[in-house]
Amino acid sequence: MSRQPDQSIALKEWAVAIQALTQGDQILLLRKGGIAEEAKEFQLKENCFYLFPTYLHQKAELLKEEFQPILENIVQQWDQTNKEIPIQYFAEVVQDIEIQDDATLARLYPFHIWTENFAEARLHWKREKPLHLLIVKVYRLEQTTKILLRDEYNGCKSWISLKDEIPQMKITPVLSEEDFEQRVQLILQSINS
Template sequence: MNISSLKEWDTQTQLLTQGRLSLLIRKGGIMETHDGFEVEHRSFLLYPTFLHQNAAELQPHCQPLLRNDPQPGTIHLPALAEVVAVHKIELLETALRLEPLQALTAAAIERRFHYRNRPWVHALLLRVRPLTPPLALPETPEMLGCVSWVPLGEITVTAGKPVVSEQELSARQAHLEALIQQ
């Protein structure tokens, strides 16, 4: 199937793949269009990136997962993510209430919120299913750069069971929506 991948910090990709998180707060990459990040795909592979990963922007309990790229030049795609819900958050107070549900610090959320003087972020709730086996691809020049989405073309993947049960994911979604509506 023709599939794309979403570049995300390796630490956050690990947390999603372990089921410790189901939420990402996104703004977009440096090279995104003037409109910034958009949820272009409802299903995609997680593409762990080590570029720009910043310990100071991760909550302390997430920092032990920081690591250097174990195999530069090769992308290890660990999981398939499916968008369960996406919310465009246009109030900073709302975005900051989401801090406990994801890996970024409040300061990092605020920085992303105000990035390029466009006050908003996206909150993506994801169902994550590990690839069996994980996919390793050589990193090509087309994959480089500060963009969110990387098209991978025609590839075949097999995904296992979700790392979070549907009951737990529903509870996480309800908690997310309650925080957004406060």
Template sequence: MQPVNRIALKEWAAVCEALAQGRQSILLRKGGLEEGSAGFQLQHEEFWLFPTRFHQDPAQLKPDAEPLLAAATVPPDGIVALRLYAVAEDVHQLTDPGQLAQLEPLHVLAPETVRERFHYRADGLNVITVRVFKQTTSFEISEAPHFAGCKSWVDLRNKLPTSGLQPVLSDPDYEVQCDAIRAALQ
């Protein structure tokens, strides 16, 4: 793990909370408008998770995941709270829409949300297996204009230390999730 990192990946606050609770260990990415026709690219193997509520809607979550919206911490206006750190362990370019159903137990998004992402622009979806770490207190940083927009990656401009981070899941529990992810992607 890098000792410091200034890169963050924007993700829905509810998905960040699911990652924090160990309910999922994958990210399903297509790419923001600012990423153009190439779509999402895994530019960084390690990153802070930048929780956002932009475009987030309870209807886009599975019904049993809707409480994650309330559980996700809402920082004061003008502040971004970062407490989760992810290490990308594997990236799979999903091209078969038939595999979406096999992934369904492994994430909190509503099936229709995932189908819409898959079919947005060109068919396909990036499935990223992540090992998630958290700290007990969040780094609180001021929002900045360059954080805005439909883009996945954010340069925080300040390096945040990763010392003291603890894995969300134990090694055996994480391996169980990884086995399920690999099985779903076969």
């Protein structure tokens, strides 16, 4: 892939979810939008963006049991006094599918790290708005760039504009094209069954 983000836009996501993406445990994100969203709902601002790990509000009880030790490890390694955030990955949205019913969401359960209760809570929050299923292809940057955790990055919002420049560098997909496409097909078949 030759595409990289044209500007320094990043999507905030739990560090544990980013790790799941980068280890191939999932290729999707479920987004409803944060409390501080400009449009009061999630909107896909860019198809290609950096992944900005967040460490607050992650809760083990919202994850399937097998992913809880990963979160424990992340929490132990995170130093709350650290004012730098590692930018190691970016993602390209392959599909943005709106989910509005429990049955479709239930069929997605094998494809993500969250508990059924948490996924359902995301769907039912702001019930009139759809839950966005983002199927994303994730790329590893050749090297990690640490950026300052600025005040404007805080808050319950999905998107941030990075003030620090991320150098353009060689990238590598975390999954092979064949593996990624097989997973996409499994998700789409599940949704449409």
